[in-house]
Amino acid sequence: MTAALGRCLTTAFLARLADEGMGVAVVLAALARTGDAAQGAFVLTAWLLPHVATAPLTGALVGRVRRPAPLCGAALGCFALAIAALAALVGRAPTPLVLAVALAGGACGPVVSGGLSSLVAELTPEGRARDRAYAWDAAGYNAASLAGPALVALLAGAVSPGAALAALALSAGLAAPLAATLPLGRRAPARTTRLRADLLTGARVVWAVRPLRAVTSATVLSSFGLGALTTASVLFAEGFGAPGQAGALLTAFALGALLGSLAVPGTVEPGRLAGWSLLGLGLALAAAAWAPGLACALPLYALAGCCDGPLLTATLRLRAAHAPAHARAQVFTLGAGLKLTAASLGAAAVGLAAELPPPALLGAVALCQLAAAALHRALAGSAAPGGSRIGSEAWRTSAS
Structure with a gap:
């Protein structure tokens, strides 16, 4: 790993640590100060909503500027x-x-x-080195999703929720100068098209390039199901008289995802890896839904996480390989925004269906993963070699 890549991955981890901890921190702060978590829920909604709405603009700006590092630093x-x-x-x-x-x-x-993930491709050459870099990026994402809420829980209990929020601000603040000084170099002169025309470029590329269309559609459906996993897990553990053990189930899932993203071999074609990961994720969660007790469900959650980690790695690799350079940032931000939207809708859906038996809810989460695997298979067709040339040629063909 080069020093430049290490700095980029450190930047991403610090920023994502802050982002992943926000959901827990704002709710705990509102509850501690007002006795009601409602404001925290509203704040969290306001925090997440722009992630989706501003994704095309963010991607267009990062893709257009000649020096994206200062822009990313200012945003952080x-x-x-x-x-x-x-x-x-x-x-x-x-x-x-x-x-x-x-x-x-x-x-x-x-x-x-x-946006930060899109910069990894500018710091690594195509091939095995880039594939490995995205495996590390996925591992950092999974580590942040585990460490962020854990840090908030620790500081909120030992000090206060306000102190937890301050720690998250410090983490993001440390990421800002690191991002601003990333050694990305100067790009070619900026594109001459209008910014308004560029706003839909990412969506057009995702639709035109088969591997991107397949992985984006499948991971959005998968994220809809996984958005319900937290609530479904709490209700599932409550069904065994131990709602507090939901934290252990979700921790096992997160640890499995971290280990899975580190262990995935870089030689596996990413489209095939995505399909098999979705299938394994669905089967593991389906088995957990039928588990006779939490002791049996715990390793199945870990196994599900081991499949989810490689799925993120495969998704990042496919975006980097098949998106044209000028649209890469938009493809990354749009894909992440769509997944976040789907997860939010999944969380809302499980709330409306909370009266159903907990195993049925967990089974529905699993069914979404199996349906996503089938969707990916249908849209991707047979894997074709050629790396980013496929995406570039398909985009040029559709745009001409």
């Missing part, structure tokens, strides 16, 4: 300032002001969820 600086402001304002300031700050901070979210 605003991201950190918004978290710091929320640490002081949640539960104390008028709700409209708090929501406005959350919207402003969330608008920088696509840089964290997708």
